Amino acid sequence: AQKITQTQPGMFVQEKEAVTLDCTYDTSDPSYGLFWYKQPSSGEMIFLIYQGSYDQQNATEGRYSLNFQKARKSANLVISASQLGDSAMYFCAMSSEKLTFGTGTRLTIIP
Amino acid sequence: DTGVSQNPRHKITKRGQNVTFRCDPISEHNRLYWYRQTLGQGPEFLTYFQNEAQLEKSRLLSDRFSAERPKGSFSTLEIQRTEQGDSAMYLCASSLWALGGQRTDTQYFGPGTRLTVL
Numbered sequence: 001a002q003k004i005t006q007t008q009p010g011m012f013v014q015e016k017e018a019v020t021l022d023c024t025y026d027t028s029d030p031s032y033g034l035f036w037y038k039q040p041s042s043g044e045m046i047f048l049i050y051q052g053s054y055d056q057q058n059a060t061e062g063r064y065s066l067n068f069q070k071a072r073k074s075a076n077l078v079i080s081a082s083q084l085g086d087s088a089m090y091f092c093a094m095s096s097e098k099l100t101f102g103t104g105t106r107l108t109i110i111p
Numbered sequence: 112d113t114g115v116s117q118n119p120r121h122k123i124t125k126r127g128q129n130v131t132f133r134c135d136p137i138s139e140h141n142r143l144y145w146y147r148q149t150l151g152q153g154p155e156f157l158t159y160f161q162n163e164a165q166l167e168k169s170r171l172l173s174d175r176f177s178a179e180r181p182k183g184s185f186s187t188l189e190i191q192r193t194e195q196g197d198s199a200m201y202l203c204a205s206s207l208w209a210l211g212g213q214r215t216d217t218q219y220f221g222p223g224t225r226l227t228v229l
Contacts, residue, residue, distance in 0.1 A: 035218075045204075047219060
């Protein structure tokens with residue numbers, strides 16, 4: 001069975017600062033993918049970034065980067081230069097076909 | 112708009128009634144997934160299709176739930192004899208899975224259907 005743990009229910013960050021959202025996972029599958037999704041108040045899940053278990057380098061997508069530490073089974077999301085529009089729920093998920101999600105972190109950016 | 116679409120966006124029904132939701136995936140995507148999300152939780156997997164074949168169903172999908180993807184394009188999720196515990200956001204996602212290729216295809220989500228059972 002796969003499990004995702006997000007230990008930060010909520011975070012408040014000043015605008016323009018960097019923020020790290022924590023995610024740890026557990027799986028016995030040798031091949032898996034790790035994902036981060038953003039869910040604004042409108043409800044739609046927006047794909048942000050993907051990391052494959054065999055990828056040697058950490059994934060980056062614009063202001064998003066994924067700090068992948070395989071030995072620690074962690075896949076933290078780093079958002080650089082936070083903006084007011086980054087305020088949302090953020091979910092970490094893993095897949096070996098279907099997605100298993102964590103409970104999410106509510107990020108609030110303070111002007 | 113070439114993203115995943117879901118209809119209706121909101122549904123209010125009385126306990127005991129049947130409801131049906133529709134999902135239209137991204138056109139070239141061969142996999143389609145259904146998830147349910149309750150307040151304060153992450154989405155939970157319900158079922159998924161590859162083309163028209165239903166490959167996996169969660170234990171969450173009781174006998175009152177049925178999903179179809181008859182022509183391998185759009186999908187419907189029907190809930191019979193709705194209960195108040197069925198109130199949730201129902202999310203659909205699609206992905207392009209390549210035979211013999213990557214195992215971890217990215218899933219793109221629709222806006223969801225919010226169901227309220229009174």
